[in-house]
Amino acid sequence: MSEPYGAATSGHDRTPDTQDTPGTDSAGPESAVRLGVLIRADVSAPAQAGPLAAELGDELAAAYPGLSWQVHVERGHLAESGDDDSLDLLESTRDRMLEQDWDLAVGVCQEPLRQGRHTLTAQVSPAHSAGVVSLDLAGVGVAAAVRDVVARILGLDPDEGDPSPQQLRAAVDAARQLATDVEDRGAENGGLFVWRVGSSNARLLLGTIRANRPWLLAASLSRSLSAALATGALTLITTDLWLLSAEYNGLQMALVGAVAVLSVTVSLVVGANLWERPRRRGEREPVVVFNLATVASVLIGVIVLHAGLFVAALAGALLLVDPDVFAEVTGDPARFPQYLKLAWFVGGLATIGSALGAGLEEDDDVRAAIFTRGSA
Numbered sequence: 128m129s130e131p132y133g134a135a136t137s138g139h140d141r142t143p144d145t146q147d148t149p150g151t152d153s154a155g156p157e158s159a160v161r162l163g164v165l166i167r168a169d170v171s172a173p174a175q176a177g178p179l180a181a182e183l184g185d186e187l188a189a190a191y192p193g194l195s196w197q198v199h200v201e202r203g204h205l206a207e208s209g210d211d212d213s214l215d216l217l218e219s220t221r222d223r224m225l226e227q228d229w230d231l232a233v234g235v236c237q238e239p240l241r242q243g244r245h246t247l248t249a250q251v252s253p254a255h256s257a258g259v260v261s262l263d264l265a266g267v268g269v270a271a272a273v274r275d276v277v278a279r280i281l282g283l284d285p286d287e288g289d290p291s292p293q294q295l296r297a298a299v300d301a302a303r304q305l306a307t308d309v310e311d312r313g314a315e316n317g318g319l320f321v322w323r324v325g326s327s328n329a330r331l332l333l334g335t336i337r338a339n340r341p342w343l344l345a346a347s348l349s350r351s352l353s354a355a356l357a358t359g360a361l362t363l364i365t366t367d368l369w370l371l372s373a374e375y376n377g378l379q380m381a382l383v384g385a386v387a388v389l390s391v392t393v394s395l396v397v398g399a400n401l402w403e404r405p406r407r408r409g410e411r412e413p414v415v416v417f418n419l420a421t422v423a424s425v426l427i428g429v430i431v432l433h434a435g436l437f438v439a440a441l442a443g444a445l446l447l448v449d450p451d452v453f454a455e456v457t458g459d460p461a462r463f464p465q466y467l468k469l470a471w472f473v474g475g476l477a478t479i480g481s482a483l484g485a486g487l488e489e490d491d492d493v494r495a496a497i498f499t500r501g502s503a
Contacts, residue, residue: 159195160306162187163229164273165220167205170237170262182270187277191299194306199227205234205259213240213250213259214491221257225410230305233276234259235269242495251279252498253338254420256305256413282334297334304331309412324415335420336427339497344428345435347496351391351484355436358480362473363443366456372472373457373465380471384433387478391429394482396422399493424497432481437474444469 164183180198187196204223205216216234224232239261240247248265249272251258258276265272275285281298283290290298309327312320325332345352362368375383396402401421405414448469450461459465 158193158303158306159197160187160231160302161197161227161229162199162273162277163220163224163227163232164198164200164269165204165223165232165234166200166202166269167234167236168203170202170235170269179270183273186270186274190274190278191281191295191302193299194302199229205236211236211238211241212491213242213247214494216240216259217250217252217255217257220259221252221255224257225406225413228409230256230302231277231280232257233273233280235272236261237263239264243492249276249279251276253280253282253335254417254424254498256280282338297330301331301334304328320411321415321419324412325419328416332416332420332423335416336423339420339424341424341426341428341497342431344425344496345432345481348484348493351481352432354484355432355477355481356439358483359436359440359443359473359477362476363440363447363469368472368476369448369453369456369469372469373459375468375472380468380475383472383475387475388426388429388433390479391432391482392422392426395425395429395493395497399490401425401494401497421497428497429478433474433478436477436481437470440473440477441466441470444473 162183164180180200184196184198187198188194201223205219216236220232220234224230234257236259240250240259242250246264247261249258249260258280260272260276262269262272265275267275278285278298281301283294283298304327307327309320309324345355403414403417403421405411444466448461448466453459453461453465457465
């Protein structure tokens with residue numbers, strides 16, 4: 128049975144009439160950010176919870192001008208001692224955050240975290256607005272470890288030293304958007320609500336997508352990449368596809384590319400259970416933000432994959448497809464535009480082939496590749 132461990136507020140209370148609009152100057156009215164700190168049962172608790180919450184609130188308020196912090200410290204809501212899988216602990220932390228209507232949450236463990244064969248000090252996901260940290264490897268106290276994770280959630284890297292004014296302003300803006308609730312208008316059309324949430328959290332979404340580094344997605348999913356390359360190699364030497372590529376017009380080629388990108392995006396989002404559903408009305412906004420960031424990150428990652436496969440197919444076509452044979456098969460002279468069409472067609476089919484490889488990826492591998500940034 129978990130129990131509240133302590134709470135403290137720095138600055139002013141969170142009230143609707145003191146909420147800032149996104150992007151306002153940090154010297155304006157303070158926004159109150161709700162931070163949950165979940166200490167696992169195996170961690171040696173500080174002597175008094177109140178001072179810990181008060182210390183965190185004061186230090187975070189000093190570090191992020193224009194923000195006040197409502198810090199809630201609880202003990203025992205994370206997975207049982209012995210479960211050190213970083214993704215499980217991260218999602219347990221996020222679940223409690225949604226239940227308590229916090230804006231950010233940090234889980235604190237004693238033992239090192241595990242992600243597959245890797246040992247991690249911390250695992251942070253800006254998309255989840257959450258992170259977990261191991262005190263054994265962090266080598267600092269609870270307050271310092273939590274401050275480090277909060278900085279990473281907000282897009283800062285403590286390992287790089289003090290942030291620049293621009294970086295600090297971006298972190299404050301991200302925290303403000305997390306703390307500012309979009310009005311829920313009851314029976315409002317779902318699409319309109321998603322639009323209002325997306326437009327109100329635009330900077331937060333952009334920062335989250337950038338933190339996800341979606342351009343590295345394909346390199347992190349070896350099975351998908353292998354399937355894509357194998358499909359591309361086979362289709363490149365299939366002469367029937369040469370005929371199709373020669374006959375297709377620009378609209379048909381665009382359709383091939385769109386179908387390829389969308390099919391892999393849907394395969395990854397659905398196959399790895401990346402889509403969240405709110406369990407209660409109060410969770411609608413953070414879940415919408417999470418889903419928008421997730422779909423955008425996956426989509427960008429797949430577009431980068433498609434572009435890479437197109438370049439690889441073009442290189443393969445120029446090296447392996449004999450111009451005379453191509454002209455004989457298609458009836459068209461083997462000019463560079465024809466090679467571009469063939470490469471685009473082959474790249475699209477290879478991208479679709481990567482969807483087969485995506486089905487072989489472990490769900491945790493996909494989630495880790497998209498969301499999490501661990502520190503060794």
